[in-house]
Amino acid sequence: MIRLAIQKSGRLSEDSLNLIRECGISFVNSSLKLKTEATNFPLEILFLRDDDIPGYVADGVADIGIVGENVLVEEGKQELQVQKLGFSQCRLSIAVPKNTVYDDISGLEGKNIATSYPNLLQAYLSGEGVQAHIHTISGSVEIAPSIGLADAICDIVSSGSTLISNGLREVQTVFRSEAVLIAHPKLTEVKRQILNQLLFRIDAVRKAQKAKYILLNAPNAAIPRIKSLLPGMKAPSILPLTEEGWSSVHSVVNEDDFWEIIQKLREAGAQGILVVPIEKMIL
Template identity: 40%
Template sequence: MIIAIPNKGRLSEPSLELLREAGIRVESSERKLIVPTNNQRINILFARARDIPHYVANGSADVGITGYDMVVESGEDVKVLLKLGFGKAKLVIAVPMNSDVKAVEDLDGKRIATEFKNIAKRYFKEKGLNVKIVEVSGACENAPYIGIADAILDLTSTGTTLRVNNLRVVEEVLETEAVLIANRNVVNEFEVKALVTSIQGVLNAKGMMYLMMNIPADILDEVKRIVPGLKGPTVMKVENGNMLAVHVVVHEDRLFEILEKLKKIGARDILIIPIQRLIY
C-alpha cells in the first residue's frame, strides 16, 4: 500500500506524527519520492498537498493525507475515510476594512484573488454572481493592496494574517481539516481497513487516560457516579482485605475534579496512564 503525505507545509509534520502514533514509521529521513516504512507492506509517497487528491484518484497512491479543501478544489472522486483533527481552517471571502462590500452579492462584477480557483468559480456561479477570478499561488492577502483584486478567497485559522493585512471576512465558504482519503477501488482492502482502524484508534485515544485505583468495597456506587467509564468501570477484588481495584477510562480534562472527589471518598493508590489506542 502506498500512502501519500505532504512533503512540506503545514500538514507535513502532523501527518508523519499521526502515522508514527499509528505504528507506521518512515525508515529513511531523506525525502525521496517513495520511502519504505517499518511495515514491509507500506510505502510513503511524499507529494504536495495540492497534488495528493489526484495521485490517489489515479492510483499512484492508494490512500493519502491532505486538506479537505484540496480534495474539493481538485474535484477528484476520492473517498474521504477519516477526518484527522489537525489542519483546521476556514476558507473565507475577505475584503479590505474600508471596502464598500458588505455582503457577497456586492461582489458582482468584481475581481477575486485566490489559490482556489475551482471552488471560487463554483461558489460564485451558484450564487449567480459574475466575478473575475485572479489566480495567485500564495500570499493572497496582498492582492487588494497591489490593486489586482477587490476581494480574496483564502484560508484563515487564527485570523492573524487577515488582521495584520487589514482584511475583514464577508462570508465563510468552506471548513477544512486534514483528511485521510482513498482510491475508491481499494477502500475494502485489508491494509486500508487496518490503516483506518489504527488511525481511528489513535484519534479516539487523544486525551483519554486509564485510571486505576483501590477503593474500600462500600464506596463502589459512589465511585461509579464519579467515573462511569466507557461501559462501566472494571472492578476486581483485591486479595487481602475488603478492597476493590477499579479500572476506568476518563478524559484528561475531567481529572482535575475527579481526583479530588475520589480521594475525598477514600480511593487510594491511584494510577493514571495515557492511552495510546482506543478502539470502540
C-alpha cells in the same frame, strides 16, 4: 505493498508522518529522499506537493493519500475520500481590507476576488446568488488587495494571524476543512486488506487521542456516585485499597468532558486523581 502519498513539506507533513508512526509503522525519513519504504508494514511512502496527491490517487499511481479536504473538493475528487483524520483543521474564508464597509455577501457583487480555490469559491458565490470576478493565483493570496490586484481574497484561515498581519478582515466562511485519507476506488484485494489494517490502526490511535485513563481514590460510600460519573469503556474497575473503607477507581474519560467530570468527581469525594494518556484504544 500499498503506496501512500503524503505532502513533502507543508502544513500536513508533520501530522501525517506522526500518524503513520503512531500506527506503529517505522521508516527512515530523509528530507532529500522523495520515497521511502516502511520496515515493519507493507507500505511505501511518496513525498509530493499536496495539489498533486488527489490526481495520483485517482490515477492509481499512489493507492492512498493524505490531503486537505479543501484541495480534494477543489479538484472535484471528493469520491476518493475514505476518512477524516482530525488534523490540519482550517477554513476557506473571504476577507476584505479591514476598513472596507461590508454588510453582507451582496457587497461582493461585481468585485475582484483573488484565490487559489476558484472552484470552491465559484460554487459558494453561485449558491449565494452573487456574481464576482475570480482571479486565480497560486500563493501569497493575502497580498492581493494591498497591491491593487483584487478587492477581496478567499484563502485558508486558521488562527487568523496572517489576515491580521496583512490588514484584512474575515467576512465569510466558504468551506471547513481537515486532513482526510483518500484511496483509489479500485484497489486489488490484497491492497484493500492492507488498507483495512491501516484503517484499524488509525482508528485505535484516534480513539486514544480523544480519551484519558483516569485513576482515583475514594471512600466506599462515594463509589455509587463516582460510578455514575465514570461509565468507562464497559464499567469502571473498582479495587479495594489497603486502607479500610477506601477504594481505587480506574476508568476512561473523553477528553472533551474531562474538566467537567473532574470537578464533579472532587465534589463527590474523589482524591488523588491521576490522569494518564492512552496510546491505543480498541473497543
